[in-house]
Amino acid sequence: MKSQMHRISDLLLGASSISIDQRGARFSRLPAWVVERIAGDPILPFVAADGSGVRLSFSTEATQILLSLELTELRFGDMPAQTVAAIAVVDGKQIRFDFDSVANSINPLAPGGGTFGAANSEIKLELPQGLHEVEIWLPQNCSCVIATFEANAELHQLSDSKPLWVHYGSSISHANEADGPLGVWPVFAAKALGLNLYNLGLAGQAHLDQFAARTIADLNPDFISLKIGINNINGNSLSSRTYPHAVHGFIDTIRQQHQHVPILVSTAIFCPPHEQGFAPTIFDPVAGKALASPKPNEFFETTMNLSKTRELTEAVIALRQQTDSNLYLMSGLDLFGEADATDLPDDLHPNAAGYRRIGERFAAHPQTANWLLRK
Numbered sequence: 329m330k331s332q333m334h335r336i337s338d339l340l341l342g343a344s345s346i347s348i349d350q351r352g353a354r355f356s357r358l359p360a361w362v363v364e365r366i367a368g369d370p371i372l373p374f375v376a377a378d379g380s381g382v383r384l385s386f387s388t389e390a391t392q393i394l395l396s397l398e399l400t401e402l403r404f405g406d407m408p409a410q411t412v413a414a415i416a417v418v419d420g421k422q423i424r425f426d427f428d429s430v431a432n433s434i435n436p437l438a439p440g441g442g443t444f445g446a447a448n449s450e451i452k453l454e455l456p457q458g459l460h461e462v463e464i465w466l467p468q469n470c471s472c473v474i475a476t477f478e479a480n481a482e483l484h485q486l487s488d489s490k491p492l493w494v495h496y497g498s499s500i501s502h503a504n505e506a507d508g509p510l511g512v513w514p515v516f517a518a519k520a521l522g523l524n525l526y527n528l529g530l531a532g533q534a535h536l537d538q539f540a541a542r543t544i545a546d547l548n549p550d551f552i553s554l555k556i557g558i559n560n561i562n563g564n565s566l567s568s569r570t571y572p573h574a575v576h577g578f579i580d581t582i583r584q585q586h587q588h589v590p591i592l593v594s595t596a597i598f599c600p601p602h603e604q605g606f607a608p609t610i611f612d613p614v615a616g617k618a619l620a621s622p623k624p625n626e627f628f629e630t631t632m633n634l635s636k637t638r639e640l641t642e643a644v645i646a647l648r649q650q651t652d653s654n655l656y657l658m659s660g661l662d663l664f665g666e667a668d669a670t671d672l673p674d675d676l677h678p679n680a681a682g683y684r685r686i687g688e689r690f691a692a693h694p695q696t697a698n699w700l701l702r703k
Contacts, residue, residue: 344358344360381515493518493553495552561599589654
């Protein structure tokens with residue numbers, strides 16, 4: 329077995345920045361200049377280091393492949409642990425690796441802040457002789473350090489002629505609660521649509537920040553999608569005064585580099601407490617439910633609810649479509665509406681079945697065909 333750590337930069341897809349030291353290989357789905365700027369943020373660097381949509385992709389004649397992963401999960405209080413898994417796809421066949429425990433579990437509400445220093449999680453592949461195409465999809469809901477990466481034969485980059493789809497969104501697009509990395513709805517949809525996905529689903533962090541728009545602008549996508557609105561309600565980060573201008577500015581930044589790339593903008597999926605209830609989100613850890621603010625906008629008339637974000641998004645896109653023929657709009661309620669609420673256990677995040685349904689509906693939606701120029 330020979331170390332393949334020097335090949336990670338060539339073989340890892342879905343990440344923007346990669347660094348290797350004595351501990352192993354770290355990656356982020358945001359570029360290095362963003363990571364430097366957000367180093368003091370307690371959540372965003374961690375979220376960007378989660379493996380949602382991140383995979384190793386290569387061809388090889390190796391019969392043995394070994395990865396050791398130092399995984400770190402984020403939990404709050406007594407909330408149940410999420411399923412943590414990696415999936416290897418070898419010549420189209422899925423091999424699942426479930427991890428009952430991970431090396432580190434950060435829990436700000438637990439004594440000592442969580443548990444740390446447990447054993448790393450391992451992926452061991454035993455392959456028959458011959459040439460194989462391999463993808464190893466990393467857990468979407470843990471930050472990951474690749475501590476070791478070994479194989480008993482050379483690994484080669486796979487050429488990928490599929491169009492590059494860059495998707496931006498919130499925890500719904502990040503999909504921590506999916507039943508594994510292939511259950512992340514943009515991953516599911518990308519496979520159905522024959523696209524090469526770069527997933528900028530950033531749980532709790534999709535606030536229409538300019539660093540995210542610049543990250544997208546600096547990539548070379550064939551298609552771009554933006555799923556917006558819910559995090560601005562969760563964090564009360566924008567008002568009805570500032571939200572439309574943030575949407576305009578986000579698209580403007582992308583359009584400076586990609587004048588004709590098709591952009592599909594989707595509004596938020598159904599969220600019971602915030603359809604009419606106002607920002608911010610208050611989470612009840614005992615009931616395990618998301619709640620709207622108990623103080624609606626009686627004093628601050630520009631405080632929004634989710635219905636308002638949809639209305640404002642639709643107005644922005646309608647205005648821009650007058651001069652931008654490559655801009656498309658989709659209602660998030662088409663992907664997950666009130667009738668689907670039984671698959672929303674905390675009234676905010678879908679369960680595994682809900683995420684798969686979103687992926688299926690997105691792939692089959694007529695507006696998706698328009699966006700992909702497959703009319």
